[in-house]
Amino acid sequence: MKNYYVTTPIYYVNDKPHIGHAYTTILADVLARFHRLNGDHTWFLTGTDEHGQKVEKAAQKNQMKPIEQCDTTVIRFQSLWKRLNISNDDFIRTTEERHKKVVQKVLQDLFDRQLIYRAEYTGCYCVPCERFFTEKDLLEGGLCPECKRPTDSIIESNYFFKMSAYQDWLIDYIQTHEDFIQPAFRANETLGFLKQPLNDLCISRPKSRLNWGIELPFDHDYVCYVWFDALINYISALGYESADNSKFQTFWEDCTHLIGKDILTTHTVYWPTMLKAMNLPLPKAIFAHGWWLTSGEKMSKSIGNVVDPMQLCDQHGVDAFRYYLMAEMIPGQDASFTTQNFITRYNSDLANDLGNLLSRIAKMIGKQFNGKMPKAGVLENVDLEFINEVEQALKQMPVHFENMKINLALDAILTAVRAGNRYMEKTAPWVLAKEGNMSRLGTVLKTSAEGLRMLCSALHIVMPEKMREVLRILGVEKTDITQADLLTWDLIKEGANVDDVGILFPRIEIEKNVEIKAPKVEKVLCPKKEEKIVGIVTIDEVKKLDLRTAKILSGERVEGAQKLLKLQIQIGEEKRQIIAGIAMSYSIEQLIGKTIVVVANLQKATIRGIESQGMLLAAKSGDQLSLITTDLEMVSGSSVG
Ligand code: MSP
Numbered sequence: 271m272k273n274y275y276v277t278t279p280i281y282y283v284n285d286k287p288h289i290g291h292a293y294t295t296i297l298a299d300v301l302a303r304f305h306r307l308n309g310d311h312t313w314f315l316t317g318t319d320e321h322g323q324k325v326e327k328a329a330q331k332n333q334m335k336p337i338e339q340c341d342t343t344v345i346r347f348q349s350l351w352k353r354l355n356i357s358n359d360d361f362i363r364t365t366e367e368r369h370k371k372v373v374q375k376v377l378q379d380l381f382d383r384q385l386i387y388r389a390e391y392t393g394c395y396c397v398p399c400e401r402f403f404t405e406k407d408l409l410e411g412g413l414c415p416e417c418k419r420p421t422d423s424i425i426e427s428n429y430f431f432k433m434s435a436y437q438d439w440l441i442d443y444i445q446t447h448e449d450f451i452q453p454a455f456r457a458n459e460t461l462g463f464l465k466q467p468l469n470d471l472c473i474s475r476p477k478s479r480l481n482w483g484i485e486l487p488f489d490h491d492y493v494c495y496v497w498f499d500a501l502i503n504y505i506s507a508l509g510y511e512s513a514d515n516s517k518f519q520t521f522w523e524d525c526t527h528l529i530g531k532d533i534l535t536t537h538t539v540y541w542p543t544m545l546k547a548m549n550l551p552l553p554k555a556i557f558a559h560g561w562w563l564t565s566g567e568k569m570s571k572s573i574g575n576v577v578d579p580m581q582l583c584d585q586h587g588v589d590a591f592r593y594y595l596m597a598e599m600i601p602g603q604d605a606s607f608t609t610q611n612f613i614t615r616y617n618s619d620l621a622n623d624l625g626n627l628l629s630r631i632a633k634m635i636g637k638q639f640n641g642k643m644p645k646a647g648v649l650e651n652v653d654l655e656f657i658n659e660v661e662q663a664l665k666q667m668p669v670h671f672e673n674m675k676i677n678l679a680l681d682a683i684l685t686a687v688r689a690g691n692r693y694m695e696k697t698a699p700w701v702l703a704k705e706g707n708m709s710r711l712g713t714v715l716k717t718s719a720e721g722l723r724m725l726c727s728a729l730h731i732v733m734p735e736k737m738r739e740v741l742r743i744l745g746v747e748k749t750d751i752t753q754a755d756l757l758t759w760d761l762i763k764e765g766a767n768v769d770d771v772g773i774l775f776p777r778i779e780i781e782k783n784v785e786i787k788a789p790k791v792e793k794v795l796c797p798k799k800e801e802k803i804v805g806i807v808t809i810d811e812v813k814k815l816d817l818r819t820a821k822i823l824s825g826e827r828v829e830g831a832q833k834l835l836k837l838q839i840q841i842g843e844e845k846r847q848i849i850a851g852i853a854m855s856y857s858i859e860q861l862i863g864k865t866i867v868v869v870a871n872l873q874k875a876t877i878r879g880i881e882s883q884g885m886l887l888a889a890k891s892g893d894q895l896s897l898i899t900t901d902l903e904m905v906s907g908s909s910v911g
Contacts, residue, residue, distance in 0.1 A: 274305040274312045275521035279529050280319040280362065280503050283343035284328035287350050288576040289562050289607060290530065293595050297559065297676070298528050299356045300596055303731035304671050307753055313521045315507050316351065317362035318344050322400050322496030326482040336482040340365055350579060354588055355734050362507040364484075364499055372506035373499050374487045376548060377473075380431065381488050385547050388489075391428045391472055394421040400496050402472050416532065429474035429492065436543040437468040443542065443552070451538050452557045452674065453602040455823050455863055456531065460538040462824065471540060473498040501541045505550070525553035532568075534558050557674055560604035560863065577607055589733035590616050590775065596732050597680045603863045613778045619684050620775040624726075627690045628774055630699075631719050632743055634711075636770030638703050643719065643745045643766040644712030652696055653717045657759065659689040660721040664756050667728055680732065683725050690721055719744050719768075720759050727755040736774060743769040816871035817887075817910035818842075819900055825858040831878055837861065839884070841870055842907025849875075849882035855895040867898045867910050 278298045281291050295316055302314035319325075320340040329339035344363060351358065362369060380386045393402040396414035402424075407415050414421050441464050444450060444457055451457035474492040475483060483493025504525065508518035529537050537556050545552055561568045564577065582591050594612050597619065599605035635641060649657075663686035670679035694714075702711040723744050730737035730751055738749070745766030755761060820839040828834035833851045835858065840846075848868065852861075868884045875882050887898040900908075 272305075272308075272310045273521055273524040274302075274310045275508075275525040276301050276305075276312070276314050277504050277525065277527050278316040279527075279533060280317040280364065280500055281347055282322075282324050283318050283320050283340045283347070284324045286343065286346045287579065289579055289595070290568075291347075292350065292354060292579040292591075293562060293599065294528050294530065294559065295351060295356055295358075296354060296592050296595055297601070299354075299358070300592075300676060300731050301526070301528075301671070302357060302359075303734070307731060307751065307756075308668070309753060311520070313360070313508075313517065314358045315360050315362060315504070316356070316358045317360075317503055317507065318347055318364070319496065319500045319503075320344070320363055320365045321483040321493070321499055323397055323480055323482075324400065324496075326480060327397075329482075337365060353580065353583060354592065360507050362503050364503055368509075368512065369503060369506040370484050372511050373484050373494060373502050375511050376502060376544075377494060377498075378487045380547055381429075383547075385432050385435075386429050386473065387432070388427065388429050390425070391430075392423075392425045393472070395424045396421045404469065426476055426479075428472045428476070429486065429489070430470040431473045431498070431544070431547070433471040433540065433543045434468045436546050437464060439546060440464060440468075440539065440542055444538075447552075449555055450552065451534075452555055453863065455821065456534055456538075456558045456602075458823055459534060459862075463535060463539065468539070471495075471498070471543075497536050497540060498544070501536065501544060504553070523551050523554065526555045526557060527553055529556060529558050531558045531560055557601070559601050560599070562599070563604050563606045564608070566606070582612075586612075586616060586778065587736070587775075589736040590620060593620065593680070593733055596676050597684075598677070600677050601674045613780060616775065617777055621773075621777040623684060623687045623691060625773060625775040627687055627694070627718070627722055628740055628743065629771060630691075630694055631715060631722060632768055632771050634699050634703070635715055635719070635768040638708070638711060639715070639768075641768050641770065643762050643764055643768055644708075644716050645764045646713045646716040646720075646760070647709050649713065649717070652693065653713065656689060656693040656717060656721055659686045660724055662686070664724060664728055680729075683728055686721070686725055690718055690725075693718060693721075716762070719762060723762060724756055724759075727751050740774065743771050813911075814871075815869055817867055818870040819865050819904045819906055819908040819910060820846075820868045820870075820884075820886075821906040822861045822864050822866060825861055827853060827858075828878055828880065834878065835861070836880055837886075839866070839868065840906045841868065841884075842905075844907075846883045847881060848884045848886060849877040849880055850886050850888075852886070852888060852895050852897070855888075856897070864897065865899050865904060865906065867900070 276298045278294045281287065298314060298316065302312050305312045318340070325339055326336050329336040332339060334342070340363070348361065377386065394405060394408055394412065395402050396417065396419065398419055399414055399416045401416070403415060403421060408421060409415055409418060412421055413419060441461065444461055448454070451460055473495045474486055475495060477491055477493060480493060483496060484499050486492040486494060504527065505518060505522060508521055509515045510518045527537060542552050579591065594615055597615060598611065635643065663682040666682040667679045670676065670682065697714045699711055699714050702714065723741060723746060726737045726740040741751070745762050745768045747766065818841050820841045823838045823840055823845070825835050825837040828836050828849065833853050835850050835853045837848050837850055838845060839848060867887045869887070870884055872885050888895040889898065
């Protein structure tokens with residue numbers, strides 16, 4: 271039996287949860303359910319990060335003691351997780367004794383071994399990010415490089431962790447452990463960060479400035495820096511350094527941390543060096559996902575563009591919400607949340623494809639077989655084809671999960687559901703009923719019911735409630751779902767009761783007053799006459815262009831050129847640099863990880879003294895540029911034509 275340990279970041283309790291938090295937690299839940307289904311020994315941890323300035327400030331604002339702020343807000347997270355059917359095995363709060371004890375033990379041990387020392391410190395501090403930066407890290411005007419807000423200049427005596435001692439080791443570790451940081455372009459980002467000399471990490475805050483934290487065991491005038499405290503949750507919750515550390519022994523080395531891309535450095539630099547100093551192995555993988563954006567911006571409370579998960583669940587159901595988040599985001603990349611997208615996907619995948627297939631099967635069995643599951647007779651080619659489509663989808667699922675392509679796993683299953691609807695159309699059971707061909711009708715209905723049962727057994731890790739409902743409707747009596755259910759045909763007993771259901775996923779009618787925001791297009795809506803298609807080319811001329819998909823690895827602005835970005839891209843095995851005039855339409859952050867299309871065989875050019883090897887394609891309307899990308903995720907270097 272394999273072990274699998276999955277964690278979410280622990281969430282700050284300064285405010286209520288939003289879709290960004292819900293996404294990571296649902297992703298962790300889906301992964302945990304998938305591993306349990308595979309029979310892996312699974313442990314799933316989530317929790318809350320309750321110390322630090324953010325929480326202290328929120329408490330002051332709400333006229334509460336910090337612990338009251340924590341106790342009130344933690345309930346919001348816990349009740350949302352309950353509502354979303356999150357199957358975590360443990361929930362850690364950093365204000366719990368079990369956690370504080372471990373943090374203090376770690377601090378004392380590192381202090382005793384002189385890996386923590388005291389020194390005078392001058393630096394720039396960002397309150398919202400709770401991080402120190404050196405002056406060279408800051409953006410123009412002294413702004414924080416993370417959140418772009420003003421920083422405070424601070425001089426104080428503090429304690430430091432000798433993080434710098436581990437720089438070379440960490441670089442080597444990342445380079446020799448390909449799967450440690452995922453997706454791979456995030457490993458490059460961390461390696462890029464490690465090109466600069468690594469500073470020691472300030473791990474204390476004087477109580478005169480911040481009271482709300484874990485006291486340093488060797489100096490009562492200080493509390494521990496919130497990130498140093500928070501990261502330790504991943505091991506304190508497993509019982510590290512406690513009387514019963516069996517969970518730690520079992521699970522730690524099989525750990526996958528799920529994080530958002532904004533907390534990459536803390537997890538891929540601070541945390542590994544802390545573990546190394548503690549003489550502990552590193553987690554197996556750290557997977558950084560992208561952000562949910564609204565109108566092109568990160569969804570966040572301070573911008574005021576958050577979508578409330580509770581509200582969406584109230585309107586359209588928990589499972590539809592879970593499905594949407596998993597199907598819509600390519601893990602690792604950003605995704606835009608729009609009501610329009612949500613409705614389109616819901617109506618097409620759930621109401622039409624899945625809901626329709628179920629209702630067709632259940633209705634016909636209700637009418638033609640008195641609600642009793644018929645028996646399948648001899649299978650014909652058309653039946654075998656459908657069976658094959660189901661089996662193929664279920665085979666692809668673990669492969670996609672292994673590569674963290676949850677969206678593709680869902681895509682494969684929905685493709686098989688659509689094949690189920692096509693199977694119905696090809697075999698036309700309504701005609702068989704009219705003809706009174708009950709034996710063939712029984713075969714078709716039983717085969718489609720079994721196929722749907724297997725697909726829904728797989729989908730239940732994403733939609734636990736609705737899919738159990740489907741299985742019940744189809745006459746499955748047992749309530750546990752195991753991997754064998756995904757492999758076994760003929761599991762529904764002949765004569766089992768089949769419910770003639772109401773509607774599983776009622777269609778969402780787009781109300782007239784729902785405002786659907788169109789993408790921002792400034793001036794020109796259609797090309798002017800003189801801009802219309804010009805100059806006919808032959809197919810041979812078109813063939814001369816070598817168009818390829820490429821992945822954007824990193825980017826920076828070109829000094830003195832407002833519109834230009836210097837991008838590093840990957841085309842298959844090859845890395846290249848191109849200069850692109852898209853800085854007015856995209857930020858670098860939006861571009862990293864995107865799949866684009868480039869003219870790969872364009873002659874090299876020097877633009878503003880910088881070499882450019884290739885050209886990216888983008889649509890243009892007025893001043894607005896929109897990158898040409900692929901509908902499905904394709905490996906970089908795929909030919910386009
Ligand atoms: N407390 C720290 C994590 C400590 S882990 C040892 C923290 N908390 S947070 O509440 O601010 O954010 C938690 C997670 O939510 C982060 O992974 C962050 O990326 C994620 N999200 C916050 N907004 C998001 C979106 N708009 N979209 C997707 N996830 C984003 O950081």
